[in-house]
Amino acid sequence: MCLLKQWKKSKTKRRKLVGLGISDAWARNISGSRKGYWRLARTPQLNKALGLAYWRDQGLVSVAERYDALRSTT
Secondary structure (H helix, E strand, C coil): CHHHHHCCCHHHHHHHHHHCCCCHHHHHHHHCCCCCHHHHHCCHHHHHHCCHHHHHHCCCCCHHHHHHHHHHHC
8 A cells, every 4th residue: 555655646556557567457447546545455456466476576574474484493
């Protein structure tokens, strides 16, 4: 939701979503939607584009995976 909100203009949203692998038609629907950021963040298209693989590539660590790793070592 926060990343979607950073892309303030619909043109930017569409360009970034197409760059992340979403089809142009779906990107146009999402970027032109008047629905709120939280509701758009729950769409399957955004979850595909900004899934766990995207955040891992950005260098973020999953809290759940880290917890499981620490818990299993003790």
